[in-house]
Amino acid sequence: xxxxxxxxxxxxxxxxxxxxxxxxxxxxxxxxxxxxxxxxxxxxxxxxxxxxxxxxxxxxxxxxxxxxxxxxxxxxxxxxxxxxxxxxxxxxxxxxxxxxxxxxxxxxxxxxxxxxxxxxxxxxxxxxxxxxxxxxxxxxxxxxxxxxxxxxxxxxxxxxxxxxxxxxxxxxxxxxxxxxxxxxxxxxxxxxxxxxxxxxxxxxxxxxxxxxxxxxxxxxxxxxxxxxxxxxxxxxxxxxxxxxxxxxxxxxxxxxxxxxxxxxxxxxxxxxxxxxxxxxxxxxxxxxxxx
Numbered sequence: 001x002x003x004x005x006x007x008x009x010x011x012x013x014x015x016x017x018x019x020x021x022x023x024x025x026x027x028x029x030x031x032x033x034x035x036x037x038x039x040x041x042x043x044x045x046x047x048x049x050x051x052x053x054x055x056x057x058x059x060x061x062x063x064x065x066x067x068x069x070x071x072x073x074x075x076x077x078x079x080x081x082x083x084x085x086x087x088x089x090x091x092x093x094x095x096x097x098x099x100x101x102x103x104x105x106x107x108x109x110x111x112x113x114x115x116x117x118x119x120x121x122x123x124x125x126x127x128x129x130x131x132x133x134x135x136x137x138x139x140x141x142x143x144x145x146x147x148x149x150x151x152x153x154x155x156x157x158x159x160x161x162x163x164x165x166x167x168x169x170x171x172x173x174x175x176x177x178x179x180x181x182x183x184x185x186x187x188x189x190x191x192x193x194x195x196x197x198x199x200x201x202x203x204x205x206x207x208x209x210x211x212x213x214x215x216x217x218x219x220x221x222x223x224x225x226x227x228x229x230x231x232x233x234x235x236x237x238x239x240x241x242x243x244x245x246x247x248x249x250x251x252x253x254x255x256x257x258x259x260x261x262x263x264x265x266x267x268x269x270x271x272x273x274x275x276x277x278x279x280x281x282x283x284x285x286x287x288x289x290x291x
Contacts, residue, residue, distance in 0.1 A: 022064045167262035174288040177210045187262035195229040201239040
């Protein structure tokens, strides 16, 4: 009874697997859903109207049924017990063979007699260590402690003096988009200089883009020209930004600004320049709070 019950689960799994395979085959091959009532009704209509069905449809149904039946037969077919024969031709079951083999296995076997060797009580001779090889003492090697690099200064008062002497109005520095500026200065015709020390030009580009975004969001018809520069940029040799000025030192920056000073502010332009200056102060305070 238990053997019959154990074969039910494999048979059910086999029927389920073959059912899914048959369903997949008919869906792919003939576009026919075995679980669809409408498809069976349409097949019945074709048969009643004597309309020929695509070749191999009925053959596939028969083959699938045959494969399922063969698999069920392999799973539930009876297994015959093997019977052994002795030399005289009489039958001997597995149980009888085991019973006849047990006495042979339980026969007492003679234990080999062993002679115990006398225990030596003499102490072994001492080893002469005078000629032994002595390992050289290893002296600990000094461990080099890495020295952290000296942080490069981000501010230099000489930069503000350079722009002040050239006629520009220097503003307070601020951190914009995570970049600490070394100079913010404004000049005539809505010109603006923003500089930093020792940063990549990609950071300066991000800073300029942030300023331009604020300008475009708050100004309508006025364009502010932002001139960015970096002193000792680590990517100066490979930078792709042609509009960002790069200088190897503060002195090189001073030579450039001396050749490009700010013009004098006329009395007619003074009010506009004051309004421009107040606007830049407002933007710097706004961005400083957001950074």
